[in-house]
Amino acid sequence: MSDILRIDEAKKHYRNRRGETVPALDGVSLRLGAGEMRFVVGASGSGKSTLLLCAGGLLRPDSGSVAVAGEDLYALSSEERAQRRSRRIGFVFQQFHLVPYLDVVDNILAPSLAGYEGDPRPRAEELLERFGLGHRRDHPPSELSVGERQRVALARALLQRPQLLLADEPTGNLDAANGAKVMECLEEFAREGGAVMVVTHDPAHATNDALRLEGGRLAE
Ligand SMILES: Nc1ncnc2c1ncn2[C@@H]1O[C@H](COP(=O)(O)OP(=O)(O)OP(=O)(O)O)[C@@H](O)[C@H]1O
Ligand SMILES: [Mg+2]
Numbered sequence: 065m066s067d068i069l070r071i072d073e074a075k076k077h078y079r080n081r082r083g084e085t086v087p088a089l090d091g092v093s094l095r096l097g098a099g100e101m102r103f104v105v106g107a108s109g110s111g112k113s114t115l116l117l118c119a120g121g122l123l124r125p126d127s128g129s130v131a132v133a134g135e136d137l138y139a140l141s142s143e144e145r146a147q148r149r150s151r152r153i154g155f156v157f158q159q160f161h162l163v164p165y166l167d168v169v170d171n172i173l174a175p176s177l178a179g180y181e182g183d184p185r186p187r188a189e190e191l192l193e194r195f196g197l198g199h200r201r202d203h204p205p206s207e208l209s210v211g212e213r214q215r216v217a218l219a220r221a222l223l224q225r226p227q228l229l230l231a232d233e234p235t236g237n238l239d240a241a242n243g244a245k246v247m248e249c250l251e252e253f254a255r256e257g258g259a260v261m262v263v264t265h266d267p268a269h270a271t272n273d274a275l276r277l278e279g280g281r282l283a284e
Contacts (some may be wrong), residue, residue, distance in 0.1 A: 066097070066098075066133075066134060067095045067096060067097055067131070067134075068096055068097060068098055068100075068132065068133060068227050068228050068258075068259035069094070069095065069096040069119055069130075069131070069132055069228055069259055069261070070094075070095050070096075070129075070130075070131040070134075071092060071093055071094050071095075071115075071118070071119060071128070071129070071130050071131075072093050072128055072129045072130075072131075073091050073092070073093055073127065073128035073129075074089050074091070074092045074093070074115075074118055074125040074127075074128035074129070074130060075089055075090060075091055075092075075125055075126050075127045075128055076088045076089040076111075076114055076118060076123065076125045076126055076280075077089075077126060087279075087280050088111045088114040088280055089111045089114050089115060089118065089125065089280045090111075090279065090280035090281050091128070091280075091281065092111075092115060092128075092277075092280070092281065092282055093128075093282070094275060094282065096228070096259040096260075096261060097259060098227070098257045098258070098259055099254055099255065099257050099258070099259070100254060100259050100260070101250060101251060101254040101259075101260040101261075101262065102260070102261055102262070102273065102274065102275055103262050103263075103264050103269040103270070103271065103273075103274040103275065104116070104261060104262065104263045104264070104274070104275045104277065105263075105264060105265070105269065105270045105274045105275070105276050105277070106276055106277030106278060107278070110277040110278055110279060110280065111277050111279075111280040112232070112263040112277055113232055113263065114280075115263075115277065116155075116230045116232050116261065116263060118130055119132075119228075119230055119261060120149065120153050120155055120228075120230045121137045121138075121145050121146075121148060121149045121153060122149070122155075124138050125138070132148065132152055132153060132227070132228055133152055133227055133228075135148065146178075147178075147179075150175060150178040150179065150224060151179075151224055151226070152224075152226050152227045152228060153226050153227075153228045153229075153230065154221030154222055154224070154226035154228070154229045154230070155221055155229075155230050155231075155232075156214075156217050156218055156221050156229070156230070156231040156232070156234045157217070157231075157232050157233075157234070158232060158233040158234065158236040158237055159237070160205070160213045160214055160216065160217040161217065162205040162213060162216055162217060162220075163205075164204060164205055164206060165204065166204070167201065167202045167203055167204050168192070168197055168200050168201050168202070168203055168204075168205070168208070168216050169188055169189075169192065169201040169202065171205065171216050171220055172188045172191055172192065172216060172219045172220045172223055173185070173188050173223065174220060175220060175223045175224055176223060176224075180223075180224065184223060187223060187225075188219075188223060191219035191222060191223065192219065194219075194249075195215040195216075195218065195219050195249065196215070197212060197215055197216060197219065200212055200216075209242075210237055210238060210242065211238055211239070211241075211242030211245065211246075214234060214235075214237070214238055214242065214246055215245070215246065215249070217234075218234070218246060218249055218250075222253065226258065227258060227259060228258070228259050228260075228261075229250065229253055229258055229259070229260045229261075230260075230261050231250060231260065231261070231262045231263065232263045233263050233264060233265060234246050234250070234262065235247065235264070235266065236265065243266075247262075250262060261275075
């Protein structure tokens with residue numbers, strides 16, 4: 065089976081304002097196949113968010129490679145990379161990053177501004193129904209519950225039918241019931257053949273097959 069995500073020996077360090085080098089990823093390799101969902105766990109500062117940003121084409125590693133659907137993301141031009149990001153990769157963050165002045169349906173449709181094959185509206189309506197947001201379609205995010213906001217963010221991430229979904233603590237701001245709902249949505253995406261990588265602090269997810277980061281290295 066071909067990998068949706070393949071990371072080979074990714075290294076990344078940041079430079080802080082004092083000019084010091086801060087290591088964040090120290091040679092991480094992993095593969096994620098279609099239909100697979102993996103949790104990423106580790107202490108604060110262990111490199112989890114950095115890993116997700118590198119995996120999603122948002123942060124170029126200093127060395128190593130990241131391939132999505134067999135294509136080396138950082139060998140592409142920045143325009144091509146942006147195009148692959150918008151078509152193949154969905155992001156969900158702990159802070160939902162919704163557009164405050166757009167109502168729910170337009171937030172979900174926002175990724176289609178970067179291009180969409182055909183009419184994105186039926187897809188948006190389907191996601192509204194699936195995530196139980198139909199009755200909120202014309203409301204701005206400020207009028208939604210926190211759980212609803214995260215479901216809008218998830219629907220938006222799925223608009224383009226990505227192959228890879230990257231979620232950075234998607235349940236961090238949710239209560240247990242809403243967190244469980246969001247996890248169910250991620251699992252469903254994987255069951256339908258997507259690949260999912262989820263950063264979590266929930267010890268319940270620190271299962272055997274979780275990817276455990278320690279100081280920028282994977283300790284499996
Ligand atoms: N923009 C930045 N500039 C400098 N250092 C950074 C930057 N972003 C992250 N770091 C450092 O890189 C390391 C890894 O950070 P990262 O955000 O990936 O950790 P994390 O595992 O996601 O932590 P958390 O659980 O707190 O979100 C940390 O030491 C962090 O301080
Ligand atoms: Mg983080």
